Amino acid sequence: MTGRGQEERDFLAAYDPRDFAPIAVTVDVVALTLREGRLHVLAVRRGGPPFAGEWALPGGFVRAGQESLDEAAARELAEETGLDAAALGRVHLEQLGSYGRPDRDPRMHVVSVAYLAFAPRLPDATAGGDAAGAEWLPVPAISPAGQPSSAPSRPIGQGRRTGTHGGGTGRRPLPPGPAGTPFAFDHDRVLADGLERARAKIEYTPLATAFLGETFTISDLRAVYEAVWGTPLHAGNFHRKVLSVPGFVESTGETGTRPGSRGGPRARLYRAGDARRLHPALLRPDREADVR
């Protein structure tokens, strides 16, 4: 595959023999979904060392020369959830960031490209592919505050950092594994970054709809925001706000079958609109605390 001559300056200058211990490239996916009104993340139990028995994000090696990063992430997600191509089409998948500290995997230098996925409710994952035992873990139990911490958008040379640590986001207990479940490798950090990205992303994009089915009520949509942000929102104001943003949702003339569990009017049904960004944005309630 390699020619000779001029490429020396490009390849060999940077590739001295002992660097030739290769770097492995993996993709890991922070897949989020809503179950019973709570945010869940897809996790797998590690079968062997290192970190045997601990939770980890689903992921795997990129197939050299055969697939792009996006394709690898989609493949891993499909394998882990048992999704077919059609179902995968309804999942939003975007790149989150890359993590490459040389000591993040004790075996060798592994660069992991993390992806973030928003999925509507899916069948239980366990049936999936290689890594039997993928499960949806409730997020609040894992990540009490979920401060973003590392790779994406972190200044490097610069000082100007304060330790302030603002509002608590998650509440309820009910840990499925041990509370504050530690993830293998640096996956705690990847998850925290993914959560922060998700929280920010639904502010200015209509992607909250990616957690829902084809049609949904405004209350369903509000439940997404409340679960992702971990804050209750004012129903009336939320309703008006959503309808006032052009292209966020569009009405299907339909109206939902069942009201609340104990009565109430039937809500109208909407589907995702054609906007790709929300203008004006739907900003989180005051984050003053963790803002500086």
Add this chain to the structure above:
Amino acid sequence: MTGRGQEERDFLAAYDPRDFAPIAVTVDVVALTLREGRLHVLAVRRGGPPFAGEWALPGGFVRAGQESLDEAAARELAEETGLDAAALGRVHLEQLGSYGRPDRDPRMHVVSVAYLAFAPRLPDATAGGDAAGAEWLPVPAISPAGQPSSAPSRPIGQGRRTGTHGGGTGRRPLPPGPAGTPFAFDHDRVLADGLERARAKIEYTPLATAFLGETFTISDLRAVYEAVWGTPLHAGNFHRKVLSVPGFVESTGETGTRPGSRGGPRARLYRAGDARRLHPALLRPDREADVR
């Protein structure tokens, strides 16, 4: 470095022999700065094939087992600009995204982790390290609109894309190389993504100050916004807005030495404040056009 046994499931399952053609990992840096009121990007001329003679973003291979991605990016930037550690400390450097299509480099599968840098005015880069010939190219000449296009934050499975193509950003001609300079590899796309990130980032963070020296006037700061966004801003409103955002800038009691070129009052000097995000944000003037 590798053990045996249980790791089979993790390593070997994904690592069949023919995949073992390694993937190379590089970092590439979109380094932006302001010169004569215009946005410039650091570029190098490629000495050999592929893409011999074309412009490319500065970058190089990550040293396996020796450095993190952040460190590799900082090292490459320092080598290319001839910056010492002190000067590097004044540069904002953050991860932009990763690019890994198998055919992006004709020689082999190379995953590039791109970084974005905001630098204050620096001495000319040419003196630098290995790749003699790094230069600051004016951005408007290269990237007339600079639509973001690929890796970061792009949905994969999903449709919902429109070809709309909004406001023109750059104007003036004066191409330094050929107009609409094509970059090697997929660096056009990386640059476009970096520009879009930069434009978005100065909306809700105080990072515009990273383009300036220790102290600056409000007009200096406005010049940054105008150059990055490619839009003239209303001086009076901008002034009031900047001072009203808590923690954006803080006054040094000083006042600048020289007014405009043809007179006027001396402007007060400010330095960067302690905020890490701007609340409320400084939003770009109506982007309605490219918004859906």
Add this chain to the structure above:
DNA sequence: CTAATAGTGTCTTTAAGACACTATAGG
């Protein structure tokens, strides 16, 4: 009937932007 929710009306406060105006200095 009671209770909970869907959806709307209205008012206050904040912020953005248009515009006008004063003050300051160099040529």
Add this chain to the structure above:
DNA sequence: CCTATAGTGTCTTAAAGACACTATTAG
């Protein structure tokens, strides 16, 4: 004196949030 810029005042409009209220339906 002329001109460009620094900085402030004021008004209009948009938007967010608090609060109140009506309508609808299950139990």
